[in-house]
Amino acid sequence: MRIQSRLFLIGALICLVACESKLTLVDSGKSPYRIYIAEGAPEVVQFSARELRQTILEMTGVALPIKTGVDSVATPAIFIGTAPGLSDKLQAWHPEPFGDEEFLIKTEGKSLYILGGEPRGVLYGVISLLTEEWGCRWYTTDAVKLPDYEKLILPALEKTGQPAFEYREVFFSDVMEPAWCIHNRTNRSLKVIPDSMGGQFGIYPFVHTFYSLVPPDIYFKSNPAYFSLVNGKRQGHEAQLCLTNQDVVAIATRQALKWIDEHPGVNVITIDQNDGGGWCQCEQCRTLDDAQGSQSGSILNFVNQIADTIARYHPEVTIQTLAYYYSEKPPATILPRKNVMIRLCRYAEYCDAHPIEGCKVNKPFIERIEQWHAIAPKLMIWDYYTDFRHYLMPFPNFDGVTHDIRFYKEHGVAGIFAQGSYTKHGGGELAELRGWVLAQMLWNPYQNGQALIEEFVREVYGSAAPYLLDYLTLLHHKVRTDSIHFNMYADPHVGHLTPDIVGKANQLFTLAEKAVENDSVLLARVQLAYMPVLFTKLYFYTAGGKIYLNDAEMPAVLDKFMGIANRLGITQLDESNRGDLHAFSENVRKTKGIFLTKWWVIGPFDNPDGNGLKEVYAPECEFDTLKTYTGCNGADIDWRIYERISTGYMDFTKFFNHSEYGVAYARTALEAAEDGTLQMGVGSNDGVRLWINDQLVLDKAVTRLALPNQEIVTVPIKKGENTVLLKIDQVGGGWGFYFSILDGSAHLKGI
Ligand SMILES: [Zn+2]
Ligand SMILES: [Zn+2]
Incomplete structure (x- = not known):
């Protein structure tokens, strides 16, 4: 009994303390609070105060007055970026100076203090208060959740915070509005956030700057030696600079110093390789790179020289350079200077x-x-979070999204550029979900990523949420359990989009649409998320995958897909916009041909230096299914039957389980009832040769993704058997072909 009563007493005391110390900011449409900012407070602090007032107004219907100056203060008060006797208070509360984005939220008596560093500490204090204490969310530019409060309460609080990374950029066109960035606490470098709203992480120029440093337009004619020597020729376009040329170092240094002078707020200057390859193979560059075991040798040697000069004049400025593609491997012995940052x-x-x-x-x-963490004074990451060849392809990468940011934090990374779909009107697959989850993880990577995904889906898709969550589970379960690997340039054939999965996904979206059919806002969101499933069905339709979509159903699915796209203004399918949505639609509509999907195949044979297409191997001289031949790495290989049911794409990477260089053959015979002409469509990844009745009728050395009918060939055929022999080479990435009869099938038997 005594124990019980003592417990009761302690409980009552805690309640008393808690009740006394909690702040009631608004109650039943009234508030005794005023917001105070300093006389002459920076614009961003004024903005922060307005942001707090506006959000409280939307949550409670009460507008708190904003007062300037703290000489005569009426309590209770909210102090933003200032306080009476601020330095004494900070001495007690936060003796160390605030970081640029660090804040303190503290209650004392009935007053609330939001203090922080410049430029964004105070702003992030306000946003953190709204987000973490009162549940405000800015999921997308139009899905914002500001809870209604009759009574707005804040418990006694003392909380400091700052982001896990100093640079946080979520590069999806759907989430680039300054307001979204501010509310989700990203400090992107592109698409400027005005200084009055906190500004951004200053980088200039953005990336791929060699030709901006030493423009070919100005220098190539007079000084070709400033530019890359590629296959024995100096090249002033789509290549790089001769980085060991001392004139190039001098010109680039002058330009970098000019950039610094012209952009006083910027303290990261970018000196980095152009996109693509074309590095310099002159003797000096090559010798240096060979000794360093990487092209990053000549790059860092060049960047370090410029960094030395800049350090003398502008010790506050950091030089950023890429470790990208051909320069990803660090040099053997050259170290980046202290003021060099690796991206x-x-x-x-x-x-x-x-x-x-x-x-x-x-x-x-x-x-x-x-390796880079061990030698780089500062390390940034550029990672890719969408499929750049098919912005609308289902891309189940959330296991990485929710895990990798934490991995980066634990490997000393200071900032992250998270690149996603970038289009005029947005609309990449689940871009807003991906963007929001990434932004949260960049602020604090120790959050539960799955909980964030579920929260977003629940709040943004309303009663359709269970179906969307099932859809996400379906796809992620598939890539997990079947160990399907794909990269940023994946093709819908990569493995997770089987007819079964796409069929189930389609059912889920049919139910999702039904669940929100009476709410036009939710329906538009669900349909945007549905587009990738429709895209997949249409994509496979063009690839001979009638199991995904048959001729009878196609027009309705295409109309639905294009109807959603037109309503939402979506026009772009991929990063380079090679084919826009209307071209895709035309392609679907014009799909024709009978895909041949059962072949004798043999391979892989060697493809030395990518010359295997020209090399004559036995299948060009004989066809004997009982014989064994010598293939890559001395392996015994023979003719085997490869039949594809679900699509017209004959995928050699899967059949041979081989993605290294190689060549392979496919052979079939067409039985004709009479002499005639046949029109055939061939698509290949990569190069292709085609023989009909032992006559070479197509010879194309090329590196590309395969699409149906990339080449169209018309040839005579004879009554009786006509042999078809294809040879396809592999120089990395995907490997396979399409073969279809476009015209003349009436001459054939059994087609
Ligand atoms: Zn060179
Ligand atoms: Zn994997």
Whole structure:
């Protein structure tokens, strides 16, 4: 009995303390509070005060007055970026100076203090209060949740905070509005956030700056030696600079100093390689790179010289350079200078389906990040979070999204550029969900990523949420359990989009649409999320995948897909916008041909230096299914039957389980009832040769993705058997072909 009563007493005391110390900011449409900012407070602090007032107004219907100056203060008060006797208070509360984005939220008596560093500390204090204490959310530019409060309460609080990364950029066109960035606490470098709203992480220029430093237009004619020597020729376009040329160093240094003078607020200057390859192979550059075991040798040697000069005049400025594609591997002995920052890119060869840790395809990247972390004074990451060839393809990479940011934090990364779909009107697959979850993880990577996904889906999709969550589970379960790896340039054929999965996904979206059919706002969101499933069905339709979509159903699905796209203004399908949505629609509508999907195949044979297409191997001289031949690495290979049911794409990477260089053959015979002409469509990844009745009728050395009918060939055929022999080479990435009869099938038997 005594114990019980004592417990009761303690409980009552806690309640008393808590009740006394909590702040009631608004109650039943009234508030005794005023917001105070300093006389002459920076614009961003004024903005922060207005932001707080406006959000409280929307949550409670009460507008708190904003007062300037703290000489005569009426309590209770909210002090933003200032306080009476501020330095004494800070001495007690936060003796160390605030970081640029660090804040303190503190209650004392009935007053609330939101203090912080410049430029964004106070602003992030306000946003953190709204987000973490009162549940405000800015999921997308139009899905904002500001809870209604009759009584707005804040418990006694003392909380400091700052972001996990100093640079946080979520680069999806759907989430670039300054207001979204501010509310989700990203400090992007592109698309300017005005200084009056906190400004951004200042980088200039953005990326790929060699030709901005030494423009070919000005220098190439008079000084070709400033530019890359590529295959024995100086090249002033789509290549790089001769980085060991001392004139180039001098010109680039002058330009970098000019950039610094012209952009006083910027303290990161970018000196980095152009996109693509074309590095200099002159003797000096090559010798240096050979000795360093990487092209990053000549790059860092060049950047370091400029960094030395800049350090003398502008010690506050950092030089940023890429470790990207051909320069991803660090040099053997050259170290970046103290004022050089490395921006390491997790480019195309890695796996986006799985987290960095735990997937064998990503293992080499872990090594890279460890190598650069060991030598880089500051390390930034550029990572890719969408499919750049098919913005509308289902891309289940959330296992990585929710895990990798934490991995980066734990490997010493200071900032992240998260690149996603970038289009005029937005609309990449689940871009807003991806963007929001990434922004939260960049602020604090120790959050539960799955909980964030579920929260977004619940709040943004309303009663359709259960179906969307099932859809996400369906796709992620598939790539997890079947160990399907894909990268930022994946093709819908990569493995997770089987007829079964796409069929189930389609059912889920049919139910999702039904669940919100009477709410036009929710329906538009659900339909935007549905587009990738419709896209997949249409994509496979063009690839001979009638199991995904048959001729009878196609027009309705295409109309639905284009109807959503037109309503939402979506026009772009991929990063380079090679084919816009209307071209895709035309392509679907014009799909024709009978795809041949049962072949004898043999391979892989060697493809030395990518010359295997020209090399004559036995299948060009004989067809004997009982014989064994010598293939790549001395392996015994023979003719085998490869039949594809679900699509017209004959996928050699899967059939041969081989993605290294190689060549392979496919052979079939067409039985004609009479002499005639046949029109055939061929698509290949990569180069292709085609023989009909032992006559070479197509010869194309090329590196590309395969699409149906990339080449169209018309040839005579004879009554009886006509042989078809294809040879396809592999120089990395995907490998396979399409073959279809476009016209003349009436001459054929059994087609
Ligand atoms: Zn050179
Ligand atoms: Zn993987």
